[in-house]
Amino acid sequence: MGTYLTAFLVGGTICLIAQLLFDLTPLTPAHVLVIFVVAGGILGGLGLYDPLIKFAGAGATLPISSFGNALAKGAMAEAARSGVIGILTGTFELTSAGITASIIFGFFFALFFNPKG
């Protein structure tokens, strides 16, 4: 599931591609992130993202493209088990940890901290 070297190289390369889009196109960072999520979802649908995770470990699972992949895979896996309704029940199956953690930590950090500057 990836080595430190492949995680560094693949994670770094994905971020470098995003930086190229930041600097050389009129796209805003929000647009670039959306493009990466959609690309991750499509690659996941084609079965191409998992080999990248096998190769790069966290270098492929930490970039936001992995979020699109996990959403698509959750929808596909549950659709295969329980039919079309599985698309609705399975989408957040694999991404629950990330979204729930973001909400919980976001809430409690807002409770205990005030914005800086």
Place this chain on the structure above:
Amino acid sequence: MKDVLKDPKAYKELVKDKNPKPKLAKNLIMAFVVGGGICTLGQLIQNIYIKYFHFPPDRAGDPTTATVIFISGLLTALGVYDKIARHGGAGTAVPVTGFANSVVSAALEFKREGFVLGVGSKMFILAGSVIVFGVVTAFVVGLISALF
């Protein structure tokens, strides 16, 4: 020499010439190093969960993501993440740490509007589009896979 004030094209070129060149190379290197560094740190955390907490390798991503979100959330609350992001560019925006940063910074920023109308409603003001477009993509991908 052309009179640049009467020739818009020459004026444009002059302005372009005088403007500081965007530090593309430096930005790219920083994005690569910072983004790669965050992923390497994630790999370390993941290996710790596999080795010392006995998570199966294919399930170790969840606690890793949660831990990385906690760390970047805390760094955001302390005002440190934004300082790293000033140099890291896409290297700090693309990993899930950037997602957590946008959620926590929005939660903190809108705290002054109250916990229900501010924190609760506006936490996803930046990260929301990523979720919406991710889910729509997953819907289309899932539908295609279910039908064919």
